[in-house]
Amino acid sequence: MLDLAEIRRYAQTYFAESTGCHGWDHTERVLALARRIARVEGADLAVVSAAALLHDIGRREESASNGTCCHAARGAEIACQFLSSQAVPPEIIQRIVHCIAAHRFRNSLAPESLEARILFDADKLDSIGAVGIGRAFQFAGEVGARLHDPAVDPANSRPYSMEDTAYREYLVKLRYLKDRMLTATGRRLAAERSAFMDTFFTRLNDEVAGVR
C-alpha cells in the first residue's frame, strides 16, 4: 500500500546534497530512529517510515523564504499532494500528513497520534548525543563561529555569530531537549544521549583549561 522505496526517491529530490544540519543524512538518521522507537512502542511502522522520509521536504522553501514559510506546514502540503497521486488511501494520507505537520519543535500544533509523537521524538533525538555534538560543531564551522568559549553568557550572546559556539547551543537548547520527549522510548534514549552530552562538555571545559 505504501511504497517506501518510491517515497524515498521522491523525498530525496528535495535535497541537493547530504551536507548541512537538515540534509538528507538527517532524514535517514531520523528514519532509523523512528523505526526503532515505533517497534518498541507498537506503532504503525509504514506510517512512521513514510512520515520520517517526508518530514523535511518543506525545508528548502522555508530557507528560500527566510523563515516566513513553515517547513512543517509546507512539507505536509507537498506530501499530501504526492501521496494522493500515489493512490494512497485518504485515511493513511491524513495520518502521515499529521505527523509531518506536527513534528516541528516550535509549532503550536501538538502531535496527537502515537506515530506523530514518535516522529517528533526521533527528530529531536538527532540534535542530541554524539550526533548532536557533531552537528553543533559542524554548524559552527559552517557559519564561521568560534570553536569554544567556556565563559559564554547565553543571555548576552547572539546566534549565528562568533559567540555562537556549540557550547552556547548546548547551554540554551540542547540540554533541555530530553524534557520535551513525548514517548517513553524517546525519553529513555534522550536521557542517555543527554547524559553523554553533559559528559562531553564537562570534559571539553576541563581540556580547554588544561586540567585533563
Add this chain to the structure above:
Amino acid sequence: MLDLAEIRRYAQTYFAESTGCHGWDHTERVLALARRIARVEGADLAVVSAAALLHDIGRREESASNGTCCHAARGAEIACQFLSSQAVPPEIIQRIVHCIAAHRFRNSLAPESLEARILFDADKLDSIGAVGIGRAFQFAGEVGARLHDPAVDPANSRPYSMEDTAYREYLVKLRYLKDRMLTATGRRLAAERSAFMDTFFTRLNDEVAGVR
C-alpha cells in the same frame, strides 16, 4: 627575564581572529596544557610558556605560501628576531627557538630538549579528546564536508572533500596520535583523551544506526 605578557601581545598580532583549527584559541589551549605538563615533568616553565605562545606565528605565511613555507621553521625564525630585540639572553632564545622549530608532527627535526618534547605533546593533545572531536567537526563544517559516513573507506577517500568527515580524520590520524607522545605526562593525558574519542565514535555509529 622573559616578559610573557609582552610575548603574548606580540604573538597575537599574527592571528587575525580566533576561529579556525589553528587560531589564537588553539595557542591559548596549548599554553595551558604545556604549562600543566611542564609542572609535572619539572621543565623550565618560562621557556615552555614562551615557546607555546609563539609556536604557530609562522602559520599565516605557511597558508599564504600554499604549504611550501614550513610554519615551524618560519615561526622559529620570526621568534628568534623578536626575542633578540627584547634583549633575551642568546642561550634562552636558542632553547625557545628549538621548541618552535621541532614542534611539527611531520617534521624531520626531532625535539631534543624536555621543553621541546612538552610543546610537541601539548600541540598534539589539542587534536584529540573532546577538543579534538569539536575541532574535527568544526573543520568539516568549514570545508563543507559531510557530517558522518560510518562506511567511509580511509584508503579510498580524499581529504578536503565531501568524504572528509571527522570520522575519517579519526580513522586515519587522530586515533594513532596517542602513540606519538614524547613525555610520560603527555602519554597519560593522550591515553585518556584517546579512549574518550573511541567512546564518542562508537556511540556516533550506534546513534546513526538508530540503535542507541
